[in-house]
Amino acid sequence: MSFERILFYLFAAILVFAALRVISSRNPVHSALFLVLAFFTSSALWILLEAEFLAITLVLVYVGAVMVLFLFVVMMLDINFAPLREGFTRYLPLGAVVALVIVAEIVLVLLRGFDTLSGGAPAPKPADYSNTRAIGEVLYTDYLLPFEIASVILLVAIIAAIALTLRKRPGTRHQDPGKQVQVRKSDRLRIVEMKAEPRAGRAES
């Protein structure tokens, strides 16, 4: 067995373990952290496939941003997670049977000739091969339309996120530096002309 293959099995084993822990861990924060581990190991698998750019992007986007969001959401939901698990054991037998049937079906189909794929493994790339460059060469030319549509989808996501979660809160106290700077003396200060009060008045009160 080659060294790469050993690495593949090592990372794959960690990935499967992490994925299992994501759904079996009691604490949702732990689940999220195991998901981070799963992303890291799958990015290692992608490196083994010589897809460096995608591997780095996976870490940047998923670990760097999406998992932060996950953690926020977990923290935002102020719910006790224990009751959510109550149905778990009750539905487990049925779920397990369905899952087993699906797996059996997939295995049956795959055993009957999944290896009709032609070509075989591609040759390893030379040391100075740049995956990022290869993606860039087609992404902005051959795949121009999908690329622009991706930005439209991001735009829709911005609109949807703001339309659904932004609320104006009346009564919050916040500073507006612009207004603070623009304030003139006349806005705040009123000089009242009045006669001096005698000292005695004060003693009475």
Place this chain on the structure above:
Amino acid sequence: MLDNYLPILVFIAIGIAFGVGPIFAGFILGPHRPDAEKLSPYECGFEAFEDSRMAFDVRYYLVAILFILFDLEIAFLFPWAVVLDQLGWFGFWAMVVFLGILVIGFIYEWKKGALEWE
């Protein structure tokens, strides 16, 4: 090409060994004499007042999701920057349109006040 990554693999292995090794050694070698008082949460000597988990404001969610969207946008910039010398003006304008559409989204979120914290 994978050979280039061998040092990184070694680095990760050593990093894990350094990070996990001492914790694991401490766990194995250290004395274990737990009692109820030792295992209870410590809060400046007081009894714990409340559950340590508290709900975050939904506004964090908005900030986080806007961050993700622009993070994704940046991910598209890397390959573009690498091959811009080959793509020429065509690639330049392709990215201008891409960024332009997202700038409209930025105008929208700015004007809507999604970037204000109040």
Place this chain on the structure above:
Amino acid sequence: MNSVMADLSHAWPEVYILTMACVLLVVDLYLTERFRFVSYLLAQVTLLGAAMLTLGQMGGEGTAFTGAFVHDAMSDILKLFIYLVSAMVFLYARDYLKARNLLKGEFYMLGLFGVLGMMLLASAHSLLMLYLGLELMSLSMYALVAFNRDSPVASEAAMKYFVLGAIASGMLLYGMSLIYGATGSLDVATVAQAVTDEGVKGQVIRFGVVFLLVGLAFKLGAAPFHMWLPDVYQGAPTAVTLYLSAAPKIAAFAMFIRLLVDGLSGLVADWQQMLAVMAVLSLAIGNVVAIAQTNIKRMLAYSTISHAGFLLLGVLAGTPDGYAAAMFYTLTYAIMAAAGFGMITVLSRAGFEAEEIDDFKGLNSRSPWMAGMMALIMFSMAGVPPTVGFFAKLGVLEAVLAVDMVWLALAAVFFSIIGAYYYIRVVKVMYFDEAADESPLEAAVDTRIVVSANALAVLYLGLFPGTLMAICNAALGA
């Protein structure tokens, strides 16, 4: 640069819709509440302009953007109907939203972006574009369902829709990746070529087709992937249900044609069986469960499932006549659905949702004209001649009989007869029951006129189905 201009010459409507949606987005930011109707007008102008552009490029054909985008007779017709139906939806939705304080520019922005997604689906010629178009459409629709964010029912519906929709997208994507793995191409034409060649006709691609069909059936709302549909239709604000029920079905039809017919016609024997199972299940579940409903939105949701079954029957015939019949069915169904849900918005007013079948009681004494229109729509959905629903069903059944699938045709007729019961129940309630409230209808004049025109179109197309039938035959027929 010249090649880009050549590419764009096929895609002007899409470019125009995108530009106008962005203009609307910015303009809406600077509108005060009183001038919100400007957003509505802009949206209608956008659809009208896009229709002009599409009409202007009718007859042209070609692929653009290195094969990712196709412009042909089918895409033009489907796009025109998408504009038409969406324009009606925007009109019906206007007063409904205004009465509920929901009239915001976002409805029209998301609506237009959804229309853009549907247009891309109608013209998609690569697996990647199909996926992106679908996501653009779905993302807009998820947000629209949750549009009334203070309503717990709507939020729950949106959550179900989003989670199940994401799973379906995952299935579709997995199927596409298997097909890509087997054929080595995302381009529909190349996939079709690879499928007809021997060698890749292996299990991999069949395996991919299964997942593909699961995703497609979910998006169309065909049984057994229909679970989301009744809850979402009921939970979403009626204006949004209206949007979901009409134009996206046209886009879903386009997806079936582009993937199964353009791309995988070499595997027709494989997907035919799967579609047959889904069609019969949809007809059975849609028509039988609808009988038990008291909520008219939910009832129409089950009716949508049964209509999806008919659409699948046309596609699974596997002949050009079948595809043309399915196209005719889809286009006329979109018009019927817009009219049906439009009628619910006409009956609703501030603080009152005409959601229950009982709310239609005695409509005849309140407004005989509207009752007549509603009866027309219900008859058409049931497939009573001379409305268009009858001819649409007839066309599909002929196509199925032409390929000797008699039992499928029999099942379709059997379940349609069962289904006729619940449509006619609505008619009975309108004409023979006492009205619960006698207040006159409040709908605006233009809404009434367009709803009436919409319902009369159902009759007109039934009396003179020839033109539309000929258009569908020209687009897809032999």
